[in-house]
Amino acid sequence: MTCLVRFTIILLEAIAIILDVGPSMNQAPPGVATPMETALEAIMMILQRKMFAESKDEIALILVGSEETDNPLAEGDNYQNISIANPLGIVDFDFLKLVQTDVKASTVSGDFLDGIVVAMDHIVNAMQGKKGFGFKRLILMTDLGGEFGDDQVDNIVASIKNSETELNIICPDFDEEDEKGNGDGDASSGSRKAKTPQQRTGIAMVKHILEEVQGDCYAFSEALPALAFFQSRQVRPTAWKCPLEIGADIKIPINGFVKVKDYKLKQSWKDVYAKDPSMEVGKLRTYHKNDEEQTEVDKDDMVEGHRYGNTLVPMTEDDKTNMKYKAEKCFKVLGFTKTENVKRHEMMGDGCMVVVAEKGDETAGVALSAIINALYETNMCAVARRVYDARSSPRVGCLIPHIKADYECLYWFELPYMEDVRQFTFGSLPVKEENPTNKKFKPSEEQLSAVDSLITNMDLSKAGQDEDGEPCEVLKPKFTFNPHFQRLFQCLQHRALNPDSELPELSPLIANYLRPPEEVLANCQGNFKTLREKFKLEVVKKKEQQTGEALFKENGDSVEPAAKKMKLQSNLEGGITSLAKAKVTEVGSTTPVEDFLTLVNIKEEDKFDEACGQMQKRIQQIVLDSFGDQFYDKAMACLKCLRQQCCKNIEASQYNKFVKEFKDTLISKARRDFFDRMVLDKQCLITKLECEDGVSEEQGKEFMSGEAIKDEESAGEESAEELLDEL
Incomplete structure (x- = not known):
């Protein structure tokens, strides 16, 4: 083929x-x-x-x-x-x-x-x-x-x-x-x-x-x-020609064509128009020093500067030229991987390129066809390095096979580098039973079913009808114009033909793009009613807090009646009483360390075990609910306090048991970065050197080994004896 x-x-x-x-x-x-x-x-x-x-x-x-x-x-x-x-x-x-x-x-x-x-x-x-x-x-x-x-x-x-x-x-x-x-x-x-x-x-x-x-x-x-819709300007397809290299011996001549690319208007608002057509409009830009005389500086006497702190670092054209990475035009396959390993959210760049064999080269067509079919049959894709030309930076991307009845090709998508990836970690939703956090927010089966039905009825793949009355997809990209560009073109053509009149109203055809299809809205009316019933919203009235200004305000120009003074005194006593700290009964989320120390210092039987259990749950909640590492410092402070008190009260076994279970939870919930911080801060298992009922030193090292990423300082702290043992 x-x-x-x-x-x-x-x-x-x-x-x-x-x-x-x-x-x-x-x-x-x-x-x-x-x-x-x-x-x-x-x-x-x-x-x-x-x-x-x-x-x-x-x-x-x-x-x-x-x-x-x-x-x-x-x-x-x-x-x-x-x-x-x-x-x-x-x-x-x-x-x-x-x-x-x-x-x-x-x-x-x-x-x-x-x-x-x-x-x-x-x-x-x-x-x-x-x-x-x-x-x-x-x-x-x-x-x-x-x-x-x-x-x-x-x-x-x-x-x-x-x-x-x-x-x-x-x-x-x-x-x-x-x-x-x-x-x-x-x-x-x-x-x-x-x-x-x-x-x-x-x-x-x-x-x-x-x-x-x-x-x-x-x-x-x-x-x-x-x-009624304005069409974008036509673009003549231009092939990017370069051999596809696989290893040292295989080179297949290919042509690359842009399949999808972000459309940008050619018109620019930087140009100006003179109301008198006979006048010529030009641009003149000058540069001046920021001094009293506003001294003009010649353009040849200036270089670009980049701020480094409060200092401007000059960067000449020669510096920028020498700084650029020099690479030759190439298209090399680095390796192969399963297609599912390339996630859709990792496909980046400004568009998609179609890779086909060079036109007229039958040998290249047969060779590339063999690659495409082999990738398709094994559910694999190729990871490749692409350099557009000698002036461009190298890019890494993937080649995904695409086979249709009358043609076949490879789709090229760019892949991100490490700096391009945003490392966000979100807490789990309270849907599954094993998630202990936010149980009160867990949706019922009826609520889940109502949302699932709404999603089904909002499906656009069968929301329209074709000429034969059969269900078809609506808002297909190939048939859907950008409403922003359509409105802009509408205003431009109106202003060109009617320079003195106001801009027209939005065209109804363009407005239809901004509204959901009527069939979809009609199908979802029952779902909207069900959602209102299953997800009842209540207005929560915020309690009015009495401010100190209102509490202690007195009218100095008049004498208050006795009844009003007695009422004021009663409010004053109540306000002062409310300012006193309430009795601590559990470890809260606002000041967990202070609450835990307060409960630990209460001389009651089994109070320490109860306080430790609450503190452990609070640490787990803070970490799992954290947006990224936002609350990691607070959780680490709680962990250090818990470890210190367990050593002080000779309850190392209770702390060690919690840390072992907590480690499994962190790894399963994609919070391994917090465990790495625990290892670097030496907040893992309590050993016998710290408390008599702790684990052995070998067990402590085994628990931490291979789990944390050591920095250069920790790597330099190895003793001479350990280095000799390794030799």
Whole structure:
């Protein structure tokens, strides 16, 4: 199986828009857009899409039914009232203004079939000598209400077929009911009216032509929503060529193409516009010292500086050049690993690249195909080193096989270095029985089931319907435009054409992207009600605390009544009493060390064991609930206090038992970093050297061995005797 992949080569397109401006196009009920207005709106959308996409496609505008005649085929009574309003060329601002202000409905009718002939002739003549054009398209916009002659239908069909020109017709919607007189009129307005006999004749002719040339017909109601979105600029695919090296002897010539990349606007807000177009706007930047004279400094006398503390360290261009790592362009496989070892959250970089064999190299295609299939069958991926060119830094990434029915390739994703990974450790949720923390927040089975049902009903993979009524995915990336860019383009085109008016409201089509699909919301209404019942929310009123200012405030200008003074004295006594510290009954989370020492000092039987048990639970809770190492210092202080008191009261066995169990808990809960800190701070098992009921020194060392990462200082504390023993 050879390694093939499909890529679209961007070829230019020549488009001729044929617009019917006859009197029938200007007729509509009051309050309803005429076919002429709808057609002009569609043309504006086509032109704007080409402009914002910076397309090099060329478009011409031919008017059918114009007051004047302006076309090279006009002779005698033939091809009258047809004019080329804008010859074939790249869309510019003048073309937009022409469509917006100069194109009006006329009082004479024209033959739309003659308009097709004029458009075909104009495209053929205008494309003479131009290279890069691979497509020709005719777009006819008419309500089919004008008269036409059918004597050239066969020639028109043959000409379209021979020139491989695509024909698209945008007109009022027509179907079987329309032919019976029960159809609707302009589908964009939603008004229903019977079609005229002339329109039915035109519909029959259009259907015949479309069947012969395999063209497409769209109603205005279908065309306008499809044209409402601005397209991004076209990018010609450029291959990154480099041999894929596997070991010292295998080198496969490959081409890399960017598959997905973050889209950035080419437009910049740094440029400025002068209200007087005759004035030239330029930029002038000067540099000055921060002194009284604001002395100007020449740009050649400056170098970049980087702050190191309060000192600016100069860094010249030569320094930066010498500092760069010099690497040669390469693409080397470092090794292979299971695909599940590469997590999706570890795929980084600014996009995805498709790797295929070099075009035309059959040997490379066979070799790369063998690699792809071997990786696919063994569920493996390749870890590779990539250097884009000699000026680039090396990157490490993975090559994942991708096989479809008609092509296969490798996907390249960059992988993070250690500095790129954010080390966050989160406490476990109180869902499982073995988690002892936050038991009161454990959800019930009914609550879990309610949330699970909500997630199921919010599934977007089957929320929509295709043309056949079958469930399909909504908001697919390939069909979903970025609403931010669409709104920006909408405002830009409005400001360009209407410089003095306010910006328009958000387009309803763009607003739909910002709202959940209606089908999903309808399916989730029952889930929302269930969630409100299962997760009852109560407003917790915060107790008002009496401040010292309010408690001791007295009015010095008047004598307080006796009853008020007695009440104040009562409040004063109560306030002072509340300031006294309450009796400690358990080890709290605010001051656990002080609470533990208070309980330990109480001379009651079994009070020490109870206090140690509470302290152990509090240490475990603080560590497991810590956001990263946020509360590790507090937990370590508690652990040191517990160890000290256990040594003092000859209860080393109780502490050692807790530490052994605590170690297993830390490792299972991904808190190994706290155990490493315990080892470095020497807060592990109590040995016999510290307490008579402790463990032996060998057991203490065995407990710590291989578990902590020793720093250079601890490594340097090895005694001479230990070094001799190792020798």
